[in-house]
Amino acid sequence: MNKFRLLVCLLSIIFSLDVYTQSDAEILKKIYKTSLTNGKSYDWLNHLSNQIGGRLSGSLNAEKAVNYTKEELDKLGLDKVWLQPVMVPKWIRGFKEHAFIESEKGKKTTVNICALGGSVATAALGLKANVVEVKNFEDLETLGKNNIEGKIVFYNRPMQVDLINTFEAYGGCVNQRYKGAVEAVKYGAAGVIVRSMNLRLDDFPHTGSMTYGDLPVKDRIPSAAISTNDAELLSTMLKLDKSIKFYFKQSCKQLKDVLSYNVIGQITGSEFPNEYMIVGGHLDSWDLGDGSHDDGAGVVQSMDVLRLLKESEITPKRSIRVVLFMNEENGLRGGKKYAEEAKKKGENHVFALESDAGGFTPRGFSFDCNDASFNQVLSWQPLFKPYLIHYFEKGGSGADVGPLKTETNVLAGLRPDSQRYFDHHHASNDTFDAVNKRELELGAATMTALVYLFDKYGVNPIVNETQIKK
Amino acid sequence: MNKFRLLVCLLSIIFSLDVYTQSDAEILKKIYKTSLTNGKSYDWLNHLSNQIGGRLSGSLNAEKAVNYTKEELDKLGLDKVWLQPVMVPKWIRGFKEHAFIESEKGKKTTVNICALGGSVATAALGLKANVVEVKNFEDLETLGKNNIEGKIVFYNRPMQVDLINTFEAYGGCVNQRYKGAVEAVKYGAAGVIVRSMNLRLDDFPHTGSMTYGDLPVKDRIPSAAISTNDAELLSTMLKLDKSIKFYFKQSCKQLKDVLSYNVIGQITGSEFPNEYMIVGGHLDSWDLGDGSHDDGAGVVQSMDVLRLLKESEITPKRSIRVVLFMNEENGLRGGKKYAEEAKKKGENHVFALESDAGGFTPRGFSFDCNDASFNQVLSWQPLFKPYLIHYFEKGGSGADVGPLKTETNVLAGLRPDSQRYFDHHHASNDTFDAVNKRELELGAATMTALVYLFDKYGVNPIVNETQIKK
Numbered sequence: 001m002n003k004f005r006l007l008v009c010l011l012s013i014i015f016s017l018d019v020y021t022q023s024d025a026e027i028l029k030k031i032y033k034t035s036l037t038n039g040k041s042y043d044w045l046n047h048l049s050n051q052i053g054g055r056l057s058g059s060l061n062a063e064k065a066v067n068y069t070k071e072e073l074d075k076l077g078l079d080k081v082w083l084q085p086v087m088v089p090k091w092i093r094g095f096k097e098h099a100f101i102e103s104e105k106g107k108k109t110t111v112n113i114c115a116l117g118g119s120v121a122t123a124a125l126g127l128k129a130n131v132v133e134v135k136n137f138e139d140l141e142t143l144g145k146n147n148i149e150g151k152i153v154f155y156n157r158p159m160q161v162d163l164i165n166t167f168e169a170y171g172g173c174v175n176q177r178y179k180g181a182v183e184a185v186k187y188g189a190a191g192v193i194v195r196s197m198n199l200r201l202d203d204f205p206h207t208g209s210m211t212y213g214d215l216p217v218k219d220r221i222p223s224a225a226i227s228t229n230d231a232e233l234l235s236t237m238l239k240l241d242k243s244i245k246f247y248f249k250q251s252c253k254q255l256k257d258v259l260s261y262n263v264i265g266q267i268t269g270s271e272f273p274n275e276y277m278i279v280g281g282h283l284d285s286w287d288l289g290d291g292s293h294d295d296g297a298g299v300v301q302s303m304d305v306l307r308l309l310k311e312s313e314i315t316p317k318r319s320i321r322v323v324l325f326m327n328e329e330n331g332l333r334g335g336k337k338y339a340e341e342a343k344k345k346g347e348n349h350v351f352a353l354e355s356d357a358g359g360f361t362p363r364g365f366s367f368d369c370n371d372a373s374f375n376q377v378l379s380w381q382p383l384f385k386p387y388l389i390h391y392f393e394k395g396g397s398g399a400d401v402g403p404l405k406t407e408t409n410v411l412a413g414l415r416p417d418s419q420r421y422f423d424h425h426h427a428s429n430d431t432f433d434a435v436n437k438r439e440l441e442l443g444a445a446t447m448t449a450l451v452y453l454f455d456k457y458g459v460n461p462i463v464n465e466t467q468i469k470k
Numbered sequence: 471m472n473k474f475r476l477l478v479c480l481l482s483i484i485f486s487l488d489v490y491t492q493s494d495a496e497i498l499k500k501i502y503k504t505s506l507t508n509g510k511s512y513d514w515l516n517h518l519s520n521q522i523g524g525r526l527s528g529s530l531n532a533e534k535a536v537n538y539t540k541e542e543l544d545k546l547g548l549d550k551v552w553l554q555p556v557m558v559p560k561w562i563r564g565f566k567e568h569a570f571i572e573s574e575k576g577k578k579t580t581v582n583i584c585a586l587g588g589s590v591a592t593a594a595l596g597l598k599a600n601v602v603e604v605k606n607f608e609d610l611e612t613l614g615k616n617n618i619e620g621k622i623v624f625y626n627r628p629m630q631v632d633l634i635n636t637f638e639a640y641g642g643c644v645n646q647r648y649k650g651a652v653e654a655v656k657y658g659a660a661g662v663i664v665r666s667m668n669l670r671l672d673d674f675p676h677t678g679s680m681t682y683g684d685l686p687v688k689d690r691i692p693s694a695a696i697s698t699n700d701a702e703l704l705s706t707m708l709k710l711d712k713s714i715k716f717y718f719k720q721s722c723k724q725l726k727d728v729l730s731y732n733v734i735g736q737i738t739g740s741e742f743p744n745e746y747m748i749v750g751g752h753l754d755s756w757d758l759g760d761g762s763h764d765d766g767a768g769v770v771q772s773m774d775v776l777r778l779l780k781e782s783e784i785t786p787k788r789s790i791r792v793v794l795f796m797n798e799e800n801g802l803r804g805g806k807k808y809a810e811e812a813k814k815k816g817e818n819h820v821f822a823l824e825s826d827a828g829g830f831t832p833r834g835f836s837f838d839c840n841d842a843s844f845n846q847v848l849s850w851q852p853l854f855k856p857y858l859i860h861y862f863e864k865g866g867s868g869a870d871v872g873p874l875k876t877e878t879n880v881l882a883g884l885r886p887d888s889q890r891y892f893d894h895h896h897a898s899n900d901t902f903d904a905v906n907k908r909e910l911e912l913g914a915a916t917m918t919a920l921v922y923l924f925d926k927y928g929v930n931p932i933v934n935e936t937q938i939k940k
Contacts, residue, residue, distance in 0.1 A: 033632040161908070162503040164857055199908065361831070361887050363858060387634055388833060390860040417831050417887065419908045438631070438669065438889045 024383055024456075028449045030312045032387055035445035040307055041300040042437045044072060045359070048299065049290040049432035056287040057327040058090030058258045065283050066261045069299065069324055073265040076307050080268065083261040086337040088327040090258045091118055093287055094251030097224060099193075101237060102128070102245045111234070112227040113193070114205040114288060115250040116177060117330045118212070119223040122191070126249030127152070127222060129190045133238050136176070137183050149188030152246050154238075155180050156195045156231050159422065166199060166418040167357070170425075173197055174208070181223040182213045192223040193246065195231035197422060203227045204427040207286050209330045224248055262334045263324040267306055269455075271317035276342070277351040277455060278321040279305045279447055282328035282335075282400055289430030293421065297359030297435060299324050301414075301444040308448040316455045318350065325400040328356070332399055339403035350459040353412045353447055354398025358424075359440040360416035364391025365450060369410040373460050380453050389446055391415050408460050414447055494853055494926075498919045500782045502857055505915035510777055512907045514542060514770040515829070519760040519902035526757040527797040528560030528728045535753050536731045539769065539794055543735040546777050550738065553731040556807040558797040560728045561588055563757055564721030567694060569663075571704060572598070572715045581704070582697040583663070584675040584758060585720040586647060587800045588682070589693040592661070596719030597622070597692060599660045603708055606646070607653050619658030622716050624708075625650050626665045626701050629892065636669060636888040637827070640895075643667055644678070651693040652683045662693040663716065665701035667892060673697045674897040677756050679800045694718055732804045733794040737776055739925075741787035746812075747821040747925060748791040749775045749917055752798035752805075752870055759900030763891065767829030767905060769794050771884075771914040778918040786925045788820065795870040798826070802869055809873035820929040823882045823917055824868025828894075829910040830886035834861025835920060839880040843930050850923050859916055861885050878930050884917055 035041075048055075048065060055062045066083065073081045099113035115121075132148055134140055135157040140148065155176035159169040174197060181192045196206035205225045212220050226234065237244055263283060269275060281298020285291020302322045309316060325334035342349055353365075364384070367374055377392055384390070396402075397411035405411055416439070424430040505511075518525075518535060525532040536553065543551045569583035585591075602618055604610055605627040610618065625646035629639040644667060651662045666676035675695045682690045696704065707714055733753060739745060751768020755761020772792045779786060795804035812819055823835075834854070837844055847862055854860070866872075867881035875881055886909070894900040 032634070036632045162506045164502070164912075166908075361889050388861065391858065419831050419912070420906050423906070436890050436893070438636075442634075442889070 024453065027312065027314065027452060028383055031308055031448045031452065032445040034308055034311045035304065035441045035448070036438065038311065039304060039441040039444060041304040041440050041444045044300040044303060045292060045296050045435060045440065046432060048296045049292045053290045054287040055283060055285045055291055056091070057088040057260060057284045057330060059287070062260060062284055062326065066263055069263045069283065069303065073263065073303060073322070076265065076310065078265045078267055078306060080266040082264055084264055084337065084341065085259060085261055086326055086333050087257045088260045088333045089331045090255040091330060092253050092255065094121065094253060097248060097250040099224070099226070099246070099248035101234060102247060104241065104243050109233070111230045112203050112205050113224050113248055114207045115252040116194070116210040116223040116225055117207055117286065118210050118254065119250070119252055120220045121251045121253060122222045122249050126247055127191045128245050128247040131234065131238060131244065131246045133235055140183060140187055145187045148184065150190050152191045152193055153180065153184040153189045154193050154234060156235055158195060159197060159199050161199055166422050169199065170197055170422060177208050177225065178210050181210055181221055182215055185215060185219060185221055189221060191221050191248070193248070194223070194225050196225045196228050196427070197425065198228045198427070199422050201228045201232065203229050204429050206426040207288055208426045222248070222250060224250060260326045262326050262338055264321055265306060266319055266321045267309065267316055269318040270315050273319050274348060275318040276321060276347050276349045277318050277451060278323050278349065278401070279353045279451060280323035280325055280400060281355045282326070283324040284327050284329055286329055286426045288426065288428040289424070290432060291430060292432045292435050293358040293424050293430050294426065295328065295356045297440055297443070298355035301355045301359070301440065301447055304444040305448045305451055308444065309452065314452055318455050320451060320455065328400050335400035336403055342404065349404045349409055351410045351454050352397070352401035352404050353414065353450060354401045355414040355443065355447060356398050356400070357414060357416050357418065358421045359435045359443060360420060361439045362389060362414060362416050362443040362446040364389050364415050365412045366393050366395035366397065366415055367410065367412050368395070368397045368405065370408065370460065373410045376457065384449065387442065387446065410454065410459050412450065414443060416443055494923065497782065497784065497922060498853055501778055501918045501922065502915040504778055504781045505774065505911045505918070506908065508781065509774060509911040509914060511770040511774040511910050511914045514773060515762060515766050515905060515910065516902060518766045518769065519762045523760045524757040525753060525755045525761055526561070527558040527730060527754045527800060529757070532730060532754055532796065536733055539733045539753065539773065543733065543773060543792070546735065546780065548735045548737055548776060550736040552734055554734055554807065554811065555729060555731055556796055556803050557727045558730045558803045559801045560725040561800060562723050562725060564591065564723060567718060567720040569694070569696065569716070569718035571707060572717060574711065574713050579703070581700045582673050582675045583694050583718055584677045585722040586664070586680040586693040586695055587677055587756065588680050588724065589651070589720070589722055590690045591721045591723060592692045592719050596717055597661050598715050598717040601704065601708060601714065601716045603705055610653060610657055615657045618654065620660050622661045622663060623650070623654040623659045624663050624704060626705055628665060629667060629669050631669055636892050639669065640667055640892060647678050647695065648680055651680055651691055652685055655685060655689060655691055659691060661691050661718070663718070664693070664695050666695045666698050666897070667895065668698045668897070669892050671698045671702065673699050674899050676896040677758055678896045692718070692720060694720060730796045732796050732808055734791055735776060736789055736791045737779065737786055739788040740785050743789050744818060745788040746791060746817050746819045747788050747921060748793050748819065748871070749823045749921060750793035750795055750870060751825045752796070753794040754797050754799055756799055756896045758896065758898040759894070760902060761900060762902045762905050763828040763894050763900050764896065765798065765826045767910055767913070768825035771825045771829070771910065771917055774914040775918045775921055778914065779922065784922055788925050790921060790925065798870050805870035806873055812874065819874045819879055821880045821924050822867070822871035822874050823884065823920060824871045825884040825913065825917060826868050826870070827884060827886050827888065828891040829905045829913060830890060831909045832859060832884060832886050832913040832916040834859050834885050835882045836863050836865035836867065836885055837880060837882050838865070838867045838875065840878065840930065843880045846927065854919065857912065857916065880924065880929050882920065884913060886913055
């Protein structure tokens, strides 16, 4: 190559590079501006939280949420909006739970408690028994049947506060809640109470799913969560006096499965209509609060991704779907159903993005994908820098999109700031006032930007070296 | 160089690099862990906010805050703790302000209002006048004296919501509040009301400092802020009917300057005791809330930096000072005084870090320094990555440390997530409950980490190429 040709070649690379980044930068700017000045996510969340409220699978509120979000998607002028039927479990809480600690002399101290999702009720008059405190399942083994039989097992391993990612701290604790009962039953426990999965000391009990595995119905024992303050109190009281008793009463119940729906909307792709990219969150929530962060935020952000694409005059090449999954909290039936149907129809899902970590300031994404796709993402980092989006790591995506995994597709999860998430998660203070409008809208814009880029450049291409930021 | 020597050389670089990062990484881990498991900042803030409250310069609460923080620093076993006298302005709000919009038919609509800091009172019976709405000072010129004289000028330029950094949006608006009166007086205005510096629509009026420049006392007109909701309301009502009147009454007053203090604590350096590095926030606050974010957070984080250094068994080479500045809000007397005294004594301040942007999740720092020092900072980026600290930019530092600037030193400002800051800034909802313990503690740890690194490696060294991450 002579010097002139080399110069022309270099100039053309520089020029094309410039055009590439300029135009994408402009489009991202438009997306963020539209979300912050003309976003719909906050209004939608207001309705979902304040007009409907908690949306436990199989409840009337869940049905209302299906109808409301379908109606709102209908208004957006998408190419297709529909409901995907799915049978979901129906668990009901019954009356408000009641609990106290009783000293030997009969003094009662009221405790903030809630049944765990899926738990059986106590006897009609409640359950009163001595308490044995443990930190983990190994403690059960050490104590043995002699020390546990007939008692209430109190799981009190706190979330690890020095982990920066609070989801990691959650992951290190949640087996107490999920499998606590089925493990304690082996040693003849009469019931289970668990310290709430909350990094903060406060008075809110946090519910969440639990399993009895294949335990026969007659052997199931009631399980409940107590607030972190009450867990501290109970632990201290036990240290002073092992003979104290714990009483709780709950009337929760598992009913028969009922029909519900995933809500789906689609913009059909202009070039590759048979390649599907989805964004989603879950429409169901626990019943204690109004499910604003978990996962009202993910629902309205996902809905707004399609609206923001349209408002920003982006014509996607691939088919973009918003999927509002039913029953993430206690069954994952919606996520499984969606993947099952996609497989049945041979739909090629090249990309799926989930938002289910709260409506807080977005920091980036974690990706479940191959190296080529991940390098492609890294090449886009500079585009996200003006929006302070900096977290691009390999890792999990989300529970609902997980079943869509193939060897070549890209699954991703929005990663908002996680510091406050477990203050609210599954508790009665997961409410609309805890969501900041701007933080929510920045999340919707960040999701839209990633969808735009993957739609434009495709998934798993031969990665151009010039696109990769080392 | 033969191959063997090259190999030895490369190995030694790799080895030294490894030791360097390993050991710093370990120390940062210890700092963050200590702050999250055994931090004091949240307890201190609880006292400052809930036992003392708003700390306007010259008030009894400001005096209490001086005494409290001095006592707490005394307990830390520092090498020296002292008070630095400084005369500060004393402005008092008087009774709670009152305002309404009055239609031609006499219908009154109450408005949420507060006097701006430094404003004069209205006449004892209040001020009632027609209103002229403007967006900026150019509008005043366009309208001219004819349209303004005798009226209340209503500044209603909203903060720009599509700016990601909310401080930038604040910067684009705050001249309405600060210079609104002195500009409006030129056209014969009778008073000034300004839309609160708040990105959110809500009912809280936000105060803040304003100036009359060198306007004679007799010419000064009363200035106040109304909530964003009421600004929207007033603007709409004016569009419908220009003849509506606005009434407000306030009894605020500027008194004589009074004696107050900066509170200072010091760990004396082991190797370079005459090189000073300071961390600080401002002890005074506005009076409407309890000043938790502005700037109780910065105060307690700065105090905890010295405690965290000690707890982490770090022996600083340089003298590390915490400086709790008095009167940032309406005079900056503390910051000026500190710099003045430092200059007088010939103290070499090589580094100063300010935290005055709220107790939210820290994202990084902005730096006012030369390229060599900035490159040095960039070389530390990987150390901060585990803590999701990613923002390292040149830019401003902080109002209180600003007067310490020299050609060679490093000034820095902690940059927390800014999305929620202006929901609370200078308003009655700047309260303790709006601060999250973990976010506050992460900020204190992040500040400590930067102080540790600058103390260890010094400021403005000959930068070693291997330290710089390109």
